[in-house]
Amino acid sequence: MTSSYLSYRKELDALSSYTPGTSIEAIQKQYGLSSVIKCASNENPLGCPLSEKELGHVFSRVHYYPDSAHHPIMTYLSEKHHCQQDNLILGNGSDEIFSLLAQAFINTGDEVLSSEHTFSVYKTVTQLMGGIFKEVPMKQWHYDLEGILHTLSDKTKLIFIANPNNPTGTLLSHEDLDRFLKRVPSSVIVVLDEAYREYVTSETCNANEVLLKQHSNLIITRTFSKCYGMAGLRLGYGLCAAELCTILKAVKPPFNVNSLALAAGHYVLEHCDDFIAQSRAMTKDALAFFQEQSKNWPVTLLNTESNFICMLMDGFLGKDAYEFCSKRGIIIRPLSSFGLDHGIRITLCDPESNIKIAEILTLFFKNEGDS
Numbered sequence: 114m115t116s117s118y119l120s121y122r123k124e125l126d127a128l129s130s131y132t133p134g135t136s137i138e139a140i141q142k143q144y145g146l147s148s149v150i151k152c153a154s155n156e157n158p159l160g161c162p163l164s165e166k167e168l169g170h171v172f173s174r175v176h177y178y179p180d181s182a183h184h185p186i187m188t189y190l191s192e193k194h195h196c197q198q199d200n201l202i203l204g205n206g207s208d209e210i211f212s213l214l215a216q217a218f219i220n221t222g223d224e225v226l227s228s229e230h231t232f233s234v235y236k237t238v239t240q241l242m243g244g245i246f247k248e249v250p251m252k253q254w255h256y257d258l259e260g261i262l263h264t265l266s267d268k269t270k271l272i273f274i275a276n277p278n279n280p281t282g283t284l285l286s287h288e289d290l291d292r293f294l295k296r297v298p299s300s301v302i303v304v305l306d307e308a309y310r311e312y313v314t315s316e317t318c319n320a321n322e323v324l325l326k327q328h329s330n331l332i333i334t335r336t337f338s339k340c341y342g343m344a345g346l347r348l349g350y351g352l353c354a355a356e357l358c359t360i361l362k363a364v365k366p367p368f369n370v371n372s373l374a375l376a377a378g379h380y381v382l383e384h385c386d387d388f389i390a391q392s393r394a395m396t397k398d399a400l401a402f403f404q405e406q407s408k409n410w411p412v413t414l415l416n417t418e419s420n421f422i423c424m425l426m427d428g429f430l431g432k433d434a435y436e437f438c439s440k441r442g443i444i445i446r447p448l449s450s451f452g453l454d455h456g457i458r459i460t461l462c463d464p465e466s467n468i469k470i471a472e473i474l475t476l477f478f479k480n481e482g483d484s
Contacts, residue, residue: 282417
């Protein structure tokens with residue numbers, strides 16, 4: 114980053130703005146397309162189970178500041194997770210909670226540990242606070258927990274773990290996490306990012322919340338952006354010890370979650386179990402479809418416990434696949450920004466979209482990547 118404003122923080126030299134998945138509007142404009150399928154950002158292809166009818170009452174009160182501390186969503190979440198409300202913090206997406214953790218705990222020169230090939234925001238919030246972000250190599254496409262333990266030092270302040278991981282989709286078991294946490298010093302905060310928790314089919318992580326009662330240095334984050342279909346409203350939350358929650362609330366901006374997001378989050382929690390079940394079933398069917406299709410492609414399809422697949426291509430670059438598909442109205446995610454030049458990530462969609470995606474990918478491999 115360069116700027117004529119000489120007084121900006123030196124930490125910004127190591128940063129660049131976050132690059133999200135390309136939008137439908139951008140591809141339509143670039144290639145003159147009327148119909149585009151977006152399967153790049155792991156949003157719920159079924160949309161959001163809300164309408165103006167459910168949220169109409171909010172608009173009569175938008176001239177008031179939101180009061181998240183006393184909103185019914187707090188009561189519902191505390192009952193859902195069998196905790197007190199002082200164990201909960203709401204965020205403008207779970208990304209904001211990662212930022213709050215960095216602001217609260219990282220000083221210049223402190224170390225933060227995570228894995229290679231994982232969510233880039235962990236690194237961004239670390240470097241913004243002057244911290245040193247250390248990426249531990251993966252082991253068979255999973256977080257190497259033993260490797261992270263060996264990398265711990267007296268400078269380590271935070272450990273970020275995405276479970277399931279983005280972009281690989283791989284999952285760590287409850288037993289592995291339990292053994293890991295028992296060996297992490299209590300002075301080190303462990304962040305368990307469960308953004309895709311609703312899509313997990315394995316029962317191995319059902320007991321992860323029990324770990325909160327055993328480890329006061331653990332925080333589990335969840336989001337409404339994925340399975341609940343609320344990516345555009347920005348709502349997430351963290352579960353942690355009351356003492357840690359108090360610290361995070363001290364650096365949290367006032368009114369950080371808007372009234373519409375609070376009302377929407379409360380509604381989907383109370384009324385949308387069928388929608389969540391439908392989303393999970395669609396994802397399961399889509400995964401089976403792509404597992405079968407991929408047998409005919411020069412790819413390795415990683416095991417996933419999420420609503421997306423990670424494909425490692427033999428002899429093809431992700432950026433070429435992205436360009437080829439984009440021109441034909443399919444937005445996928447190339448994984449070079451995750452350190453996987455030959456990888457692509459595809460959100461699991463509805464049957465009609467999946468067939469179209471598979472047709473375009475088959476054409477890409479048949480044409481040997483030519484545009």
